[in-house]
Amino acid sequence: MEPKKGLRDVPAGQTRLCLLDEANSELYYCGYSIRDLVEHYPYEAVAYLMLHGELPSESELKIFTRRLVNNAWNMPQVVVKSLELKTPFTDAHPMDKLSLIIRADGNTHGIPFSTPSLENNLDLAKSLIARLPLMVALLGGASRNYFDYFDPDRTLMENFVDSLRIPNEGGLATKLMNVAFILYAEHEFNAGSFAVRVAASAHTDIYSAVLGGLGTLRGTRHGGANEEVMKKMLEIGTPEKTREYCDRFLSQPGARLPGFGHAVYTIGDPRVAVLRPLVKDLSVRKNDMRWYEIAVALEEYMAERSRGKSKPLPANTDLWTAPLYHLLGIPIRLFTPLFAASRVSGWCGHYLEVRHVYNEPILRPRAEYVGSAPRKVIPHS
Ligand SMILES: CC(C)(COP(=O)(O)OP(=O)(O)OC[C@H]1O[C@@H](n2cnc3c(N)ncnc32)[C@H](O)[C@@H]1OP(=O)(O)O)[C@@H](O)C(=O)NCCC(=O)NCCS
Numbered sequence: 001m002e003p004k005k006g007l008r009d010v011p012a013g014q015t016r017l018c019l020l021d022e023a024n025s026e027l028y029y030c031g032y033s034i035r036d037l038v039e040h041y042p043y044e045a046v047a048y049l050m051l052h053g054e055l056p057s058e059s060e061l062k063i064f065t066r067r068l069v070n071n072a073w074n075m076p077q078v079v080v081k082s083l084e085l086k087t088p089f090t091d092a093h094p095m096d097k098l099s100l101i102i103r104a105d106g107n108t109h110g111i112p113f114s115t116p117s118l119e120n121n122l123d124l125a126k127s128l129i130a131r132l133p134l135m136v137a138l139l140g141g142a143s144r145n146y147f148d149y150f151d152p153d154r155t156l157m158e159n160f161v162d163s164l165r166i167p168n169e170g171g172l173a174t175k176l177m178n179v180a181f182i183l184y185a186e187h188e189f190n191a192g193s194f195a196v197r198v199a200a201s202a203h204t205d206i207y208s209a210v211l212g213g214l215g216t217l218r219g220t221r222h223g224g225a226n227e228e229v230m231k232k233m234l235e236i237g238t239p240e241k242t243r244e245y246c247d248r249f250l251s252q253p254g255a256r257l258p259g260f261g262h263a264v265y266t267i268g269d270p271r272v273a274v275l276r277p278l279v280k281d282l283s284v285r286k287n288d289m290r291w292y293e294i295a296v297a298l299e300e301y302m303a304e305r306s307r308g309k310s311k312p313l314p315a316n317t318d319l320w321t322a323p324l325y326h327l328l329g330i331p332i333r334l335f336t337p338l339f340a341a342s343r344v345s346g347w348c349g350h351y352l353e354v355r356h357v358y359n360e361p362i363l364r365p366r367a368e369y370v371g372s373a374p375r376k377v378i379p380h381s
Contacts, residue, residue, distance in 0.1 A: 003368050006263065013197065014358060016053055017349045018188040020264055027270040029186055030054070038274055043157050043181040043342075044068060047129045050186060050349035051122060064126075068156045071130035079105045079131075083138055094139040094337045095218045099211055101135050102128075106207030116205065118356045124206045125348035130156060132341040137163040140334050157181065166329040172285070173328050176278060180321055183271045184339050186346030188264075192217040196347045200354035201363040213347045214340050220258065223339040228258035229322035230332045233294050242297035250305075259295075259319030260302050268314045275320035282327050291323035 004010050019028040027034045030049050037046055041055065044065045048056045056064055082104045083097065109124060116124070137160060150159055161174045168174060187193065192213040199209035217223035236245045249255055262269060276295075283292040299315050306313040325335050354360045 001366065001368055008263065012189060012194065012363075013354075013360060015188065015350070015353060016357070017050065017346065017353065018186045020188050022265050022267060025265070025268045025270045025273070027187075034183060034270065035274060038179045038182050041182070042155060043178050043185070043345075044155055046182045046185050047345040050345040051125055051129075051352065065155050066152070067126060068130040069150075069152055069154070069159060071127050072134045072156060072159065073150050073152065075105065075131050075134060076108045079108065079135075080138060093218075094136075094333050095214070095224075095340070097139055098132075098135055098337050098340065099214055101138075102132070102207060102211060102214070105131060105135075106205070118352070121206055121352060121356065125352065128206070128210060128348060129345050132344045133157075133160040134163065136334055136337045136341045139337060140164060140331060164330065172282075176282065176324060176328065179274065179278060180324060180338075181342040183274060183317060184321070184342035186343070186349065190263075191219070191222050192343065193346055193350050196350045197354050197360075198363045200351045201360045203355070203362075206348065206351050209351050210344060210347050213343070217340055217343065218336055221256070223318075223336050223343070225258040225316070226318040226322045226325070226335040226339060227332055229318050230326055230335065232258060233291055233322065233326075236294050238290065239293040239297045242294055243301055246298070246301050246305075257298070257302065259298065259322065260313045260315055262314065262316050265314060265316070266312050269316045271317040272315050272320055275317065275324060279320055279324050279327070282324065286327050288327065291326055295319055295323055 016030060019031075021028065029037060029046065030053055032049070032055070042061075042065075045055055045061050047068070048061065048064050079101055082101055105127075106124075109127070133156065150163070154162075157178050158171075158174050161168055161177050164173075166173055189197070195216040196209045196213040199212040200206075220228050232245075232249075236242055246257065250257060279292050279295070283289045295315075298319065302313050302315070321339070322335060325338065326332070330338065
């Protein structure tokens with residue numbers, strides 16, 4: 001029994017949430033193209049889609065959105081206060097702080113975790129989807145007094161962008177954040193979502209499963225890549241220096257340029273085609289083309305470098321969310337937490353699917369044993 005490295009192309013379960021059509025560079029959530037979703041729907045509708053498998057009607061969306069906003073607004077003060085704990089917590093990466101406050105929040109729910117019904121889990125999922133963005137805003141320190149800005153008549157995204165206290169002329173930041181949230185919401189059996197499924201199959205609670213996804217996402221091969229992309233772009237500094245920088249960086253053994261490569265896509269990541277023109281427009285508006293031009297220069301460099309190689313290395317989403325967030329004025333350390341705040345809707349969808357749709361058996365693969373043959377213990381004299 002020889003394992004497949006990285007479990008590439010091994011079907012490890014069924015899902016109705018997401019279809020990666022890598023041959024045509026298309027991505028669908030529950031049958032809807034991401035291009036249509038970003039054009040016609042708010043993130044809240046996509047979050048609903050992840051939980052229910054169908055898009056909401058207008059009235060269902062209104063009720064769902066109001067519910068999310070109330071859920072966020074009602075985040076217990078004890079959770080908010082846990083952010084004020086002093087060192088060593090103060091210096092921790094926001095991803096670490098996020099995991100602590102998610103756990104603190106989970107503990108405030110009076111719902112028994114051991115035998116939750118679908119209704120219980122849906123309630124908890126709505127709370128997670130509503131509160132993670134707010135937790136990220138609080139981690140940014142921008143709106144410790146977030147209650148002052150909260151408006152129950154606005155959407156979750158509108159309230160969230162306000163609480164980040166970033167420029168939002170004409171609602172542009174809200175529109176772009178909505179797109180980024182939709183594009184990051186779900187992506188089939190990626191490492192983080194698969195971690196959630198494994199945890200769900202062991203019948204742990206939804207908070208513990210989400211924390212499994214969160215810990216996996218922060219890896220630099222996964223969600224942590226968006227932060228790494230921006231750090232590299234800042235080091236590169238100007239588009240003209242891209243080639244020299246990459247030549248040097250990639251000459252190191254095992255070096256991987258963040259924002260490039262993918263376990264599934266070889267032709268192109270469909271989310272990039274949506275993001276690239278938006279980043280270009282935003283750069284024009286902000287009169288700052290530097291990050292857009294560096295991203296394009298990186299794409300050209302990597303295309304040239306992988307020409308003739310067996311595995312092309314197209315850009316992935318993180319190459320383009322990094323300059324998007326940066327141009328919006330979001331601190332780099334919040335990039336990966338923001339990814340988590342968007343992906344939590346997909347994680348909840350996976351959790352519900354494993355437990356309540358397919359009632360999957362515990363996920364328990366086998367290993368190819370390559371250790372020592374059975375041998376005798378020699379006791380210490
Ligand atoms: C995403 C990723 C983990 C996928 O890995 P993978 O498909 O298993 O690919 P491997 O790491 O096995 O690499 C296969 C080949 O492509 C090269 N490669 C893959 N990603 C690369 C990158 N980002 N930069 C440079 N070379 C890369 C490897 O050097 C290797 O070349 P070789 O066969 O000549 O040794 C990997 O591309 C990566 O680490 N990317 C950077 C981090 C990132 O952007 N993550 C976000 C993913 S959405």
